[in-house]
Amino acid sequence: MPTLIKNAKIFHDMFDILIADGKIKEIAPNIKLHDGVVIDAKNKLVTPGLIDVHVHFREPGQTHKETVASGSKAAAHGGFTTVFAMPNVTPTIDTPEAFENIMDKNITDGIVNIKQYAAISKGLLDEKVNELGKLAELGAVGFTNDGHGVQTADTMLRAMQTAYTLNKPIIAHVEDDSLLHGGVLNAGATADRLKLPGMTGLSESSQLARDLVLAAKAKVHYHVAHISTKESVELVRIAKKYGVNVTAEVTPHHLLLADHMIENDNAMFKMNPPLRSEEDRKALIAGLLDGTIDMIATDHAPHSKAEKAGSMVTAAFGITGLETAFSLIYTFFVKTGIFTIEQLIMWMANKPAKIFNLESGVLEVGKPADITIFDTDQEFEIREENFYSKGKNTPFIGQQVYGRTMLTMVAGKVIYKENY
Template sequence: MKRLLKNGQLLIDGQIKTQDILIENDKIAAIGKLDGAQVNADDVFDAAGLFVSPGLVDVHVHYREPGQTDKETIKTGSLAAAHGGFTTVAAMPNVIPTPDTPERITAQIAKNKKDGAVHIVQYATITTDRGGDELVDFKALKAAGAFAFSNDGNGVQTSETMYEAMKQAAGLDMAVVAHAEDDSLTHGGVMHEGAASRELGLPGIPSVSETAQVARDVVLAQATGAHYHVCHVSSAATIQVVRAAKQAGVNVTAEVSPHHLLLSDDQITTDNAMLKMNPPLGSENDRQALIQGLLDGTIDMIATDHAPHTDAEKAQSMLKSPFGITGSETAFQELYTKFVKPGTFSLAQLINWMAVQPAKVFGLDNAGSLSVGQPADLAVFDLTTPYEIKTDDFLSMGHNSPFVGDTVYGGTQLTLVDGQVAYKR
C-alpha cells in the first residue's frame, strides 16, 4: 500500500518546511515536493497547516497488565500513547507477576506485540519481584528481549545490590534505569516536604531521599562503567549531582516528566490526590532548575511516567490514594502550549527531547526520526487550534490527570505506526 501525506510542515535542519511524505511497504519511501498523480497513492492525507513529527518516544510508561487491568491494559495504554503522538514506548515492569525471568519477559513481550497499538519495548526488573536484594539473571533476560533493567516504583536500597547489578549490566551493554528513592528518608510522606505540606498537615517527602540515592549511584556507575539512567528527576539538588557526574565523564543520563516541568507544590492548596505522584512535585525553585537542566543538557529527555489508576482510588485523600498521574495524552500538548508558544523552548528542542534523544540514548535505531528508509512512525499535530482537555476524550482507562480542563494546542490529528493508522482524530 502507498500512503501519501501532502503539504505537511516538517522540521528540517531546525527549519519548518512544507514537504510531502510517501510511505510504501510500511517505510518512508520519499520526502520532498512530490507529484500526487505520479505517486498514485492508495491513500492521501492532506496535512496542510499541520506539523508532521517523528513519532514521539516515551521510555517510561505503566500499562498495569497483567495484574491490575482495572487501571489500564496494554491495549488501552498503547492507544492512549498513539492518541498523544507516541509511536514507541518502554513499559515498566511493575506488573503482577513481574517480568523477572526469561519465561515471564518472553510472555510479556508477546502480549505487548499482540495487543499494542504502538511499538512497546519491555523493561525487566533488577531484582526478583522488583524488591529485596536477589538479582535477576541479567544475561538470560537480555537474551529473552529485555530493553533495560529497572525496579521503577522502588529504589534499590542496598549499595552492594546496585553495584553488582551495574557490573552485570555493564558487561552486557545494558542500561540500569533507576527510580531513586531512599526509603529510610521518606517516612510515609505523600507530597514534597515544604511549606505546602506543613500548611496542609500532610506528611512530606524530603528531596534528599532522591538526591542521596542518585549521588550513591553515580559513584557506582563510575566504578562499574554502567549506563545509569535516572528516572523522573525532580529536585534542584539532584540536577547538581547529575551535572557534576556528567562533567566527570560518568555514563549517566536523566529524564524529566512533564508534570515536574509544569507544576510545583505551590499549586497544592488542598488535599488533592490528582497532584500526588512519586517523586512528588517539588518547589518552584526545583521546577526552574529542571527547566534549566533540560536547556543546558544535564537532563537528556522528557518521559511521561504515565501511571493510570481508577477513579475510585484517586477520589481518596492523598493519605490513601496511590501515587501517579496519566501523561500519554497530554504531554506534548501541555509542553507545546506552556513552553514552546511562549518561547521558553523551541519546537525543535521539544521534538529532540521527546523523540530524537530517547531513541538515541537507548539505541532505538528505528525510532525518533523522519528519514527515507526508516519505519513510517510519525505523528501529525495541529499547533494552531485550541481545545480543552477532557477525560471523555481519553483512550486511557486512567482519568487521573491534573491537566483536565486546561486549554491547549497541539492536538494529535494522525499517528502512523509502521505506516498503519494507530490513531486518527
C-alpha cells in the first residue's frame, strides 16, 4: 500500500513524498493519494535516513553491553537507517563461519540496514592476514581491526593489496601501541592535573603517516576511523592533495568536547581515541568544513554501568552515540550557524552513501524510501531512560537539545515512531 508524507520540510522548502514498493515514487507539492497511508510531517524536517559507518553492536559474546536487536532499535531512535557494524566482538568476525553467523543475526534481529565489516587479521592482533576474499564473497563491506592499530607495516600492506583487488576499503583504527604507555586520556595539562596517565596524539598520527604511504602504494581505498588530532587532519589533507584514495570520519564527541572540559576522574569521558585539546577540536571542525574529513560517524560503543564505574584507569573505553548524534550536532553547530543543515545531512547521509556505494542517503525518486522525520523546533532533554541502547555511557545525559527523532522508516516501513 502506498504511503504519502505530507508537508515535508526538505531543508528549506515544502514538498510531499510518495512512497510505494519500498521506493520514493514522487517528490512534489500537493501530491494526491486516493488509497494508502498518509503521514502528516507537519512542517518538520524530513531527511534521508542517516548512515553511520562505525558502530559496535557487541554481538556475539558481549550481549550484556548491546545486541543487534537493541543496537538497531537505538539506531532507529536516533534517525539512522543504515549502520556499519565492527567485527571486534567475541569471537571476532574473522572467519567465514563467524561472518555468516553474524550476518544471519543482523538480518533476523536488525530493524535497520546493517552492513558488516570483517577483521583484517585473526583476533585483531595476529600478523597473518585473514581470508579476505572469502569474507568479501560473503558480503563484508570492508576490513578493519577496529579497537587495535595494525602494528606491523607488512601486515597492513598485504591487507591493503588484497583489499584493492577485491575493491573493498580498509578501515583503520590508527594507534601505535608502543606510544600508549598505559594512557587513559589525552596527554597534557588535564592528565597532569588529574594525575592520570596520558595518551599522546603521536600514537595516532605516526601510524596514520605510515598507513598513508602504504595506501598510496597499494592504491586501496583507505578510511581513517575516528580521527582526533590536528596532525592527523593535516596528514589526510596533504594525502588527498597527492591523490591518495583516503577518506576520514570524525565523531560527534570529538567535535563537541576537549580534554580541558574534563573536571574530574569521570569514566564517562574515557574513550579511544581520547578527547584531545581545544586546538585539535577546532582543527577537526575546520577539516570537516574544508572537505578533508568526509563524514560524521558515532563510534557507538555501549558498555554496562559496572564497566564504566570507578576511575578512568580501570573503566572501559567508549561512549554511546547513535541516539544523541543528530540532536547534538544540530543543536551546537547548525542552530549556532557553524554548519548548515545541508552540510549536516551531507556528512551524516549523502557522503557515507556515496563513499561506501550505497543506494540510499538521498531523497530522490527511485531511491530506497529510507527516511527520517525530525522535530528541530522543540527543545528536549537527553535522558538515559529514553535510550533503546543497553549502554547509557555518555557524558551528554541531562543536556538540553533540539532535533528529536519523530519517525524513521526503512524501505517505506515505519520502524520508529514517536507521537505520530
